[in-house]
Amino acid sequence: MNPQTLYEKLWQAHVVRQETDDTALLYIDRHLVHEVTSPQAFEGLRIARRPLWRVASILATTDHNTPTTDQDVIADPISRLQVSTLDDNCALYGINEFRMGDVRQGIVHVIGPEQGATLPGMTVVCGDSHTSTHGAFAALAMGIGTSEVEHVLATQTLLSRKAKTMQVVVEGALPQGVTAKDVALSIIGHMGTAGGTGYAIEFAGSTIRELSMEGRMTLCNMAIEAGARAGMIAVDDTTIHYLEGRPFAPKDALWTQAVTYWRTLVSDAGAVFDKVVTFNAAAIEPLVTWGTSPEMVVGVNARVPDPLKEADPTKREGIERALQYMNLTANMPISDIVIDKVFIGSCTNSRIEDLRSAAAVLKGRHVAANITQALVVPGSGLVKLAAEAEGLDKIFMAAGFEWRNPGCSMCLGMNEDHLSPGERCASTSNRNFEGRQGPGGRTHLVSPQMAAAAAVAGHFVDVRTLLN
Amino acid sequence: MKKFTTLTGLVAPMDRANVDTDAIIPKQFLKSIRRTGFGPHLFDALRYLDEGQPEQDCSTRPINPDFVLNVARYQGAEILLTRENFGCGSSREHAPWALEDFGIRALIAPSFADIFYNNCFKNGVLPVVLPAAVVEQLFQAVAALPGYRLTIDLEKQTVVTTDGVSHSFAVDEFRKYCLLNGLDEIGLTLRHADDIRAYEVLRAQREPWLFGVSQ
Numbered sequence: 001m002n003p004q005t006l007y008e009k010l011w012q013a014h015v016v017r018q019e020t021d022d023t024a025l026l027y028i029d030r031h032l033v034h035e036v037t038s039p040q041a042f043e044g045l046r047i048a049r050r051p052l053w054r055v056a057s058i059l060a061t062t063d064h065n066t067p068t069t070d071q072d073v074i075a076d077p078i079s080r081l082q083v084s085t086l087d088d089n090c091a092l093y094g095i096n097e098f099r100m101g102d103v104r105q106g107i108v109h110v111i112g113p114e115q116g117a118t119l120p121g122m123t124v125v126c127g128d129s130h131t132s133t134h135g136a137f138a139a140l141a142m143g144i145g146t147s148e149v150e151h152v153l154a155t156q157t158l159l160s161r162k163a164k165t166m167q168v169v170v171e172g173a174l175p176q177g178v179t180a181k182d183v184a185l186s187i188i189g190h191m192g193t194a195g196g197t198g199y200a201i202e203f204a205g206s207t208i209r210e211l212s213m214e215g216r217m218t219l220c221n222m223a224i225e226a227g228a229r230a231g232m233i234a235v236d237d238t239t240i241h242y243l244e245g246r247p248f249a250p251k252d253a254l255w256t257q258a259v260t261y262w263r264t265l266v267s268d269a270g271a272v273f274d275k276v277v278t279f280n281a282a283a284i285e286p287l288v289t290w291g292t293s294p295e296m297v298v299g300v301n302a303r304v305p306d307p308l309k310e311a312d313p314t315k316r317e318g319i320e321r322a323l324q325y326m327n328l329t330a331n332m333p334i335s336d337i338v339i340d341k342v343f344i345g346s347c348t349n350s351r352i353e354d355l356r357s358a359a360a361v362l363k364g365r366h367v368a369a370n371i372t373q374a375l376v377v378p379g380s381g382l383v384k385l386a387a388e389a390e391g392l393d394k395i396f397m398a399a400g401f402e403w404r405n406p407g408c409s410m411c412l413g414m415n416e417d418h419l420s421p422g423e424r425c426a427s428t429s430n431r432n433f434e435g436r437q438g439p440g441g442r443t444h445l446v447s448p449q450m451a452a453a454a455a456v457a458g459h460f461v462d463v464r465t466l467l468n
Numbered sequence: 469m470k471k472f473t474t475l476t477g478l479v480a481p482m483d484r485a486n487v488d489t490d491a492i493i494p495k496q497f498l499k500s501i502r503r504t505g506f507g508p509h510l511f512d513a514l515r516y517l518d519e520g521q522p523e524q525d526c527s528t529r530p531i532n533p534d535f536v537l538n539v540a541r542y543q544g545a546e547i548l549l550t551r552e553n554f555g556c557g558s559s560r561e562h563a564p565w566a567l568e569d570f571g572i573r574a575l576i577a578p579s580f581a582d583i584f585y586n587n588c589f590k591n592g593v594l595p596v597v598l599p600a601a602v603v604e605q606l607f608q609a610v611a612a613l614p615g616y617r618l619t620i621d622l623e624k625q626t627v628v629t630t631d632g633v634s635h636s637f638a639v640d641e642f643r644k645y646c647l648l649n650g651l652d653e654i655g656l657t658l659r660h661a662d663d664i665r666a667y668e669v670l671r672a673q674r675e676p677w678l679f680g681v682s683q
Contacts, residue, residue, distance in 0.1 A: 016660070017663050020640075022640075023642050025660065036560075037559070037560065048652075053664075076499075078500070078522055079499055081501060082500075082501055085501050127561075128558075128559055145560075145564075145583060145590060146561040147561060147653075148587075151653060151657065155657045156668075157664060159657070193486055194553035194579060197579060197581060227556065229582045229583060250677035254676060254677040257677070314483075314484075317483075318484065318485055412490075412495045412558075414495050414499065431488075431490070431557060433488045433491065433557060434490070434513065435490060435491070435494055439494070439519045
C-alpha cells in the first residue's frame with residue numbers, strides 16, 4: 001500500500017459511502033454540542049419528526065452565554081432562554097450534558113479532551129469553528145454549521161469533500177518566553193488567514209513533538225485562523241499519557257487494544273502532502289497582533305506596519321482600515337501600545353498549563369495602575385479546581401486579576417464580559433476581528449505569558465525581560 | 469432547502485477582503501433560538517451608527533450612509549460582490565441566514581472561507597468563485613454603471629453580464645445537484661441508512677471502545 005498521510009488514514013477509516021470522486025459520506029464518532037448553534041438543529045429534527053441516530057455519541061455543555069461571576073440564574077433573559085433550550089433538548093433526548101453548576105462544565109473544546117471524550121482516530125464535529133482543537137489527538141475534527149449539526153444528529157454522518165493536505169513542519173527548540181500560541185500566530189502571519197483554505201493541516205517536526213497536549217491543542221485550535229478547517233498532530237507517548245485514566249477513555253483490555261491502534265495514527269514515512277511549509281522555532285519571537293485579522297501580527301519588539309510600504313491596494317486599504325479601527329499609527333513601537341484590559345482564557349489558552357505560565361510571570365507582581373480590568377477565566381470547572389489546588393488563584397488575585405468561573409467569556413463577549421467602545425485588550429483568545437470582544441473594542445492577541453507581562457507593565461512588553 | 473436555479477439581480481460591491489462572520493452577524497444576535505429574522509442585523513456594526521441589540525426595532529436606528537447596502541443605488545441588491553476570503557472566522561450559520569433574510573441570494577468573490585462556503589449551500593445562497601482579475605473587472609463595471617445587474621445560471625455554471633460576456637465558475641457536482649433541486653440532504657442521506665448501520669457494525673469490531681456505554 002502507498003504511504004498515507006494521517007489525514008488520509010482518518011478519512012479512509014470513516015467513509016460510509018463514496019458519493020463522487022472527492023465527496024464522501026463520513027461517519028461521525030463524537031458530536032460536541034453547545035447552546036448557540038444547536039437550538040435550530042433540534043427544532044428542525046422535531047419539525048421533520050426525526051429521531052437522533054446515536055445519542056451516546058453526543059456530549060453537550062453550555063459555554064458561550066454562561067456568566068463567569070457567581071450567578072445561579074443568568075440575568076440576560078435571551079441568554080437564559082438559549083441555555084435553558086439546550087438543557088431542555090438534552091433532557092428530552094437523553095443527551096449527556098454538563099450543565100451550569102456541574103464541575104465538569106466548561107468550554108466545549110476544553111472539556112472534550114479533558115474528559116477523554118476526544119480520542120485518537122475519531123471524527124469529531126461541533127457547531128463551532130474551533131473544533132479543529134481536537135485534531136491535537138490525531139482526530140479528524142471539524143467545525144460545522146447548524147444545518148450540518150442537524151444532519152449529524154439525524155444520520156451520524158456528514159457529507160464531506162476531501163481536503164488537500166498540508167504539512168506544517170516546525171523544527172528546533174522554542175526559545176524561552178515563546179509558546180505554542182506564538183508558533184500558531186507566526187504560522188498564520190506567514191500563511192495568511194486564507195493560506196490554509198481547502199487544506200487539512202498536519203503539524204509535525206521536533207518542536208511539535210516537544211509540545212504538551214495543551215500546547216498542541218492551542219496550535220490546532222488556531223488552524224482555522226489560517227483558513228484550515230482541520231489541524232492535526234500524530235499520536236505519540238504524550239498523547240497516550242494524557243488520555244490514560246480519563247473518564248471517557250477506554251479501560252483495561254480495551255485500553256491496550258486502543259493504544260495499539262492509536263500508535264498507527266501517524267503519517268507514514270514517504271507519505272506525500274500537497275504542500276509542505278517549514279518553520280524554524282529559534283526564529284519565533286513572542287508575538288502581538290496589531291490589526292483586525294490574526295494574520296496582522298509582528299514581534300513584540302517590532303513596530304506597527306506602514307501601509308505606504310504595501311504595494312497591493314486591497315491589502316493597503318486593509319492595513320489602513322485596521323490602523324484606524326485600532327487607533328494606532330504606522331511605525332509606532334508595539335511596546336508603546338497601552339492597554340486597558342487583560343483577558344486570559346478562551347478555547348485557545350485557558351488550560352492548566354496556560355494558567356501556570358501566566359501565574360509564573362505574575363507571581364510577586366501587580367497589574368499596572370492603568371489596567372481597568374484583568375480577568376482569568378479557566379476553561380472548565382476542573383481546570384479551575386486544579387489551578388486552585390496549586391494556589392494559582394491566589395497568585396492571580398494578589399496580582400489584581402479577577403478569578404472567574406469557566407466559559408467562553410470575553411473571547412466573544414456573549415455574556416457580560418466584554419470590551420466597551422474604544423477599550424484596548426491584551427487577550428489570549430483567537431480572533432481580533434472588529435467588535436469581536438465588544439462593539440468598538442480593540443483586541444491584541446498574545447500568549448498567556450505575554451498577556452500577564454502586559455498586565456504588569458500596562459503596555460506590551462517582551463515577557464523575556466520579566467522571566468530572568 | 470431553498471432552490472437556486474438562475475438569478476438576475478442588482479449587484480452591490482463590498483470592496484474589502486477577509487470579511488469575517490462576526491462582521492456579517494455580530495455575536496449578540498446569536499442568542500436567538502430561531503433561524504429567521506437576522507436580515508435587519510446583517511452587517512449590523514457596519515450598517516448602523518449605534519450599537520445593535522437583539523429583538524430591537526431597527527427602523528428608527530441611525531444608519532451609516534457610507535455603507536454600501538445603505539447607498540440608494542444598491543437598494544434591492546441580490547448579489548454581493550466582494551473580495552478574498554469572505555466569510556472567514558466563526559462557523560455561525562447565522563451569517564448565511566442573515567444574508568438570505570436580507571435578500572442576498574448570491575455572492576461573488578475570488579475565494580471564500582470553507583465553513584461559510586459550505587453553509588451557504590444549505591440555505592439557498594450561492595457563493596460563486598471567480599478569478600481575482602474578473603472580480604476586479606466586475607468592481608469597475610459596478611462602479612461605472614448604476615443599476616448594474618448580473619445573471620447567474622447555476623445549471624450552466626455561468627455569470628453573464630448584461631452585454632453578454634460570460635464567466636464560468638466551478639462548483640462541486642453534489643452541492644450543485646442539491647441546490648438546483650432544493651433537496652433535503654438529511655432525507656437523501658437517510659436513504660442510505662442501511663449503509664450507515666453496516667458501517668457501524670464493522671467499526672464496532674475494529675474499534676469496540678467507541679461503541680461501549682458512554683459515561
